[in-house]
Amino acid sequence: MHIHVIQRGETLFTLARRYGVSVEDISLANQLANPNQLVIGQALVIHSPGREYVVKQGDQLRQIADRFGISEQALADYNQIANPALIFPGEILFFPYSIYTVRPGDNLSRIAARFGVTVQQLLSANSLSNPNVLSPGQRLIVPAARRPVIEVNAYSASTDESSRQEVLRLGKYFTYLSPFSHSIREDGTLSPLNDDRLLQAATANRTETLLVVTNFVNGSFNSDRAAAILRNPSLQETLITNILSAVRSKGYRGVNFDFEYIYPQDRENYNAFLRRVVSRLxxxxISVSTALAPKERENQPGLLYEAHDYRAHGEIVDFVILMTYEWGWAGGRPWAIAPINKIKQVLDYAVTAIPRKKIMMGAPLYGRDWRIPWMEGTIARTISPQEAIQLAVRYRTSIEYSEAYQAPFFHYTDETGQRHEVWFEDARSMQAKMDIIKQYGLRGISYWALGNPFPQNWAIQSRNFQPRKRM
Structure with missing residues (x-):
């Protein structure tokens, strides 16, 4: 797979000729609204023929497998497809192996280097005893390079039919699906969530589900609600019993606590509560995890940070999700949502307090559109990466890329003369985040949130990792 950044004068036709693919393949994989409208600086994912395949309308998994000489089961297993019917136009399938025809002058070392595998893998896959005996025209099975296995979580903030369809399409890429959320009531009961459709779609993709429990009150995190629970052991027991009942009745496999804006004086109360939860679940x-604010040091001040004890959570719970996004928040100045330099600063501290294999790095599936010059009190509009591209196309503006933040951005002027600044995510920025997961040896990645179309991301994730599946 290639990440190609559009240069002046390039078209899908010229790219198709360059990479040996069809215009339809590029358009489908990137879900282009209009294949004839590209902008300078736009990043596209382009598959590698013979190693990957872009699903077309009407394709069936068995037909694809037969066309490329791969068993249907092997193709399904490699792409984490639980149901062969759950393939969709535009998704890129990765081949577990490809067929290579030996050319004059070839040797196993050269072939192995070309495909990123070892000579021993080629010997084993082809039952060869002598690596020096190859004949021109001989067909070799070339196994795909091994991808690291990580855990992948995705939060879903909606439970409607379109969300169910999205989970059916994307569930193969997740270890966990986390419907957001069940709020704690004053009496220790949980608010209801119409999550049945999401849970069924997750099960169809062998995706585990996490019950997300929050201190949400009237649409925002509430410090007093958290305090009421964390300072009352009797209420905690009631809450844990209700959590256990919800987990059992709905079939959840774990619980994720997203308590935010906790009073600093409740830090130890939160730790004690988590120990109580873990002892019962x-x-x-039943796994227990927490979502933590992105701290750069232990004593970082602020209501968002002080009660989140990285070291204690690292000892108590099964894993943590670091919310490494929202630097470019809706009420703040224009900025990258998840600048890579800030993510590294958080991780540099986090790995000193939490085992690396318990850390899931947060990543955004959205961008923001600010009016500029920015003024205090203005709120940016949240947009999907696909919407960002459509804005750049509509206003005929070039997309720039910040090397410091590893994030794309652009400016435009709307019909009223208002200037705008847009920061979002693309294939390049997500590849940078995948590289960070490898560099730090983390447990995996957690996305906020589904509902923001971003087809390139799933191709980039599959290029780098295989999601762990336990079901």
Whole structure:
């Protein structure tokens, strides 16, 4: 797979000729609204023929497998497809192996280097005993390079039919799906969530589900609600019993606590509460995780940070999700949502307090559109990466890329003369985040949030990792 950044004068036709693919393949993989409208600086994913395939309308998994000489089961397994019917136009399938025809002058070392595999893998895949005996025209099975296995979580803030369809399409890429959220009531009960459709779609993709529990009140995190629970052991027991009941009745496999804006004086109360939860749920095989604010140091001041004890959470729970996004928040100045330099600063501290294999790095699936010059009190509009591209096309503006933040951005002037600044995510910025996961040896990645179309991301994730599946 290639990430190609559009230069002046390039078209899908010229790119198709360059990479040996069809215009339809590029358009489908990137879900282009109009294949004839590209902008300078736009990043596209382009598959590698013979190693990857872009699903077309009407394709069936068995037909694709037969066309490329791959068993249907091997193709399904490699792409984490639980149901062969759950393939969709535009998704890129990765081949577990490809067929290579030996050319004059070839040797196994050269072939192995070309495909990123070892000579021993080629010997084993082809039952060869002598690596020096190759004949021109001989067909070799070339196994795909091994991808690291990580855990992948995705939050979904909606439970409607379109969300169900999205989980059906994307569930193969997740280890966990986390419907957001069940709020704690004053009496320790949980608010209801119409999550049945999401849970069924997740199960169809062998995706585990996490019950997300929050201190949400009237649409925002509430410090007093958290305090009421964390300072009352009796209420905690009631809450844990209700959590356990919801987990059992809905089939959740774990619980994710997203308590935010906790009073600093409740830091130890939160730790004690988590120990109580783990003591009751872990013996039942139910995982416990927490979402943590992105701290750069232990004593970082602020209501968002002070009660989140990285070291204690790293000891108590099964894993943590670091919310490494929202630097470019809706009420703040224009900025990258998840600048890579800030993510590194958080991780540099986090790995000193939490085992690396317990850390899931947060990543945004959205961007923001600010009016500029920015004024205090203005709120940016949240947009999907696809919407960002459509804005750049509509206003005929070039997309720039910040090397410092590893994020794309652009400016435009709307019909009223108002200037705008847009920051979002693209294939390049997500590849940078995948590289960080490898560099730091983390457990995996957690996305906020589904509902923002971003087809390139799933191709980039598959290029780098295989999501762990336990179901």
């Amino acid at each position: 872990r013996p039942l095989g």
